[in-house]
Amino acid sequence: MRKSDHFFILLLTMATLFLVSLVDTARGVAESTVRMDRTRSLISQLGLSDPALFTEARYTRHLSQADLHSAFQDHPMAMEHFPSGSLLMPPQHEAGK
Amino acid sequence: MSFIRRQRYLVDYILSSMLRRKGKNFGLMLVYSLIVFMLASVMLFTHALKQEMGLLLQASPEIILQRMVAGRHDFIPETYLEKMGRIRGVTERKGRLWGYLYDPSVKANYTLMVAEDQALDATEVIIGSAIARARGIVPGDYITFRSFDGESYSFQIKSLLDHETEIVSADLVLLNRKAYRALFGVGEGVYTDIVLSVSNAREVPKIAEKLVQRLPDTRPILKQEVLRTYDAIFSWRQGILFVLLAGAIMAFVIFAWDKASGLSAEEKREIGILKSIGWETSDVLHMKFWEGAVVSLLSFFIGYLFAYLHVFYASASLFEPVLKGWAVLYPQFQLIPSVDGLQVATLFFFTVFPYVVATIIPIWQVAITDPDAVMR
Numbered sequence: 299m300r301k302s303d304h305f306f307i308l309l310l311t312m313a314t315l316f317l318v319s320l321v322d323t324a325r326g327v328a329e330s331t332v333r334m335d336r337t338r339s340l341i342s343q344l345g346l347s348d349p350a351l352f353t354e355a356r357y358t359r360h361l362s363q364a365d366l367h368s369a370f371q372d373h374p375m376a377m378e379h380f381p382s383g384s385l386l387m388p389p390q391h392e393a394g395k
Numbered sequence: 396m397s398f399i400r401r402q403r404y405l406v407d408y409i410l411s412s413m414l415r416r417k418g419k420n421f422g423l424m425l426v427y428s429l430i431v432f433m434l435a436s437v438m439l440f441t442h443a444l445k446q447e448m449g450l451l452l453q454a455s456p457e458i459i460l461q462r463m464v465a466g467r468h469d470f471i472p473e474t475y476l477e478k479m480g481r482i483r484g485v486t487e488r489k490g491r492l493w494g495y496l497y498d499p500s501v502k503a504n505y506t507l508m509v510a511e512d513q514a515l516d517a518t519e520v521i522i523g524s525a526i527a528r529a530r531g532i533v534p535g536d537y538i539t540f541r542s543f544d545g546e547s548y549s550f551q552i553k554s555l556l557d558h559e560t561e562i563v564s565a566d567l568v569l570l571n572r573k574a575y576r577a578l579f580g581v582g583e584g585v586y587t588d589i590v591l592s593v594s595n596a597r598e599v600p601k602i603a604e605k606l607v608q609r610l611p612d613t614r615p616i617l618k619q620e621v622l623r624t625y626d627a628i629f630s631w632r633q634g635i636l637f638v639l640l641a642g643a644i645m646a647f648v649i650f651a652w653d654k655a656s657g658l659s660a661e662e663k664r665e666i667g668i669l670k671s672i673g674w675e676t677s678d679v680l681h682m683k684f685w686e687g688a689v690v691s692l693l694s695f696f697i698g699y700l701f702a703y704l705h706v707f708y709a710s711a712s713l714f715e716p717v718l719k720g721w722a723v724l725y726p727q728f729q730l731i732p733s734v735d736g737l738q739v740a741t742l743f744f745f746t747v748f749p750y751v752v753a754t755i756i757p758i759w760q761v762a763i764t765d766p767d768a769v770m771r
Binding site for chain 1: 403404406407410411448450451452453454455456459461468489491495503504506508510512523525556557559560561562563564565566567569590616620621624625628689692693696697699700703707718719720721722723724725726729731732733734
């Protein structure tokens with residue numbers, strides 16, 4: 299087998315895997331329907347508004363409920379020191395005011 | 396047919412030539428693939444998280460009404476439910492009781508929430524899976540919380556919240572209303588906030604306006620704003636990660652440009668010899684095009700495919716420390732695979748195209764000069 303054959307077979311395999319990854323997204327949506335439904339029903343049952351992604355501080359846990367100056371809400375001179383806080387933007391409902 | 400045969404010979408030639416400089420070319424491909432991997436991981440992760448949050452938070456309440464005292468969120472009296480009166484379009488309204496509790500034993504913040512429809516006794520709780528993991532407890536065990544007045548209350552764990560819902564329930568503790576009031580010293584007649592369900596989404600802004608008129612010391616938070624907040628947060632994080640990666644990308648660009656455009660004396664000699672034995676300028680250009688294509692296409696596919704596996708099959712574990720910060724409780728979640736075609740196309744264009752161009756241009760300059768001059 300020639301070197302170019304090896305290369306084209308490799309390229310074809312990779313391109314096929316790339317296409318498989320695109321097909322996989324469709325399969326993933328179908329498979330996660332049950333999980334999504336369960337999560338959505340818990341959200342509507344408890345009236346949840348935020349994901350539990352940043353649990354380190356109370357104003358990063360419920361970002362949508364935080365104030366514009368939430369990073370400084372502990373006391374007027376309090377500086378932001380949580381890693382999440384340094385990567386976050388103010389909530390959008392406050393930012394526009 | 397002869398064109399294809401010709402290209403195959405060129406690929407054969409360039410592969411042999413690249414294998415002669417194995418270390419240099421494999422090193423380049425490794426760095427190239429890593430850059431594509433990092434960029435694609437950030438892109439896929441942010442897009443999937445945004446999409447997932449958008450779908451999940453559709454189920455959250457249309458309006459959350461908070462009372463503000465001196466610019467800060469305060470408890471809202473039960474009487475506000477009466478005071479707001481009947482508003483057309485509002486199908487349901489109820490008060491929520493929730494709060495935060497810091498557990499010094501594992502240094503974690505819990506979100507405590509009253510769940511009326513779970514039929515819990517005053518000594519029972521339902522906890523999120525991340526808490527169970529952090530504390531090493533199972534249903535039937537007891538968990539102790541310190542109340543506002545220093546008393547310790549022990550609760551039996553009735554069950555765990557479904558681990559599949561961890562992305563929203565990792566740190567939740569569901570408890571009975573009486574237990575909540577005893578733990579936080581919150582008297583009867585107040586709620587943390589009020590949630591309203593609205594049947595027609597287009598009526599929400601009007602309803603919010605009426606609420607502010609009738610209850611001037613309150614602040615309504617609309618579902619659309621919550622969705623917008625999360626959309627903006629993840630775009631922002633993606634932007635920040637890209638900025639952090641910019642240094643690495645620039646270093647790679649310089650490295651790749653130098654490798655692709657700066658021809659070594661050996662390469663110049665090689666082209667001179669090829670031309671003197673009868674290769675045409677177009678052959679040399681085709682050969683170099685294939686060199687660029689081999690490196691950039693393989694690196695793109697390797698980087699992208701590993702990024703896909705990392706984000707959707709390894710729970711994006713490299714990003715966990717970024718999202719987690721100092722938090723103890725972090726949800727274990729598997730994102731729904733989702734790919735934005737435009738983003739992938741952009742990534743492809745900005746990684747593959749410049750490299751191929753950078754390889755061809757300097758070769759063209761050398762290839763059109765006299766072979767004798769090049770070889771000297």
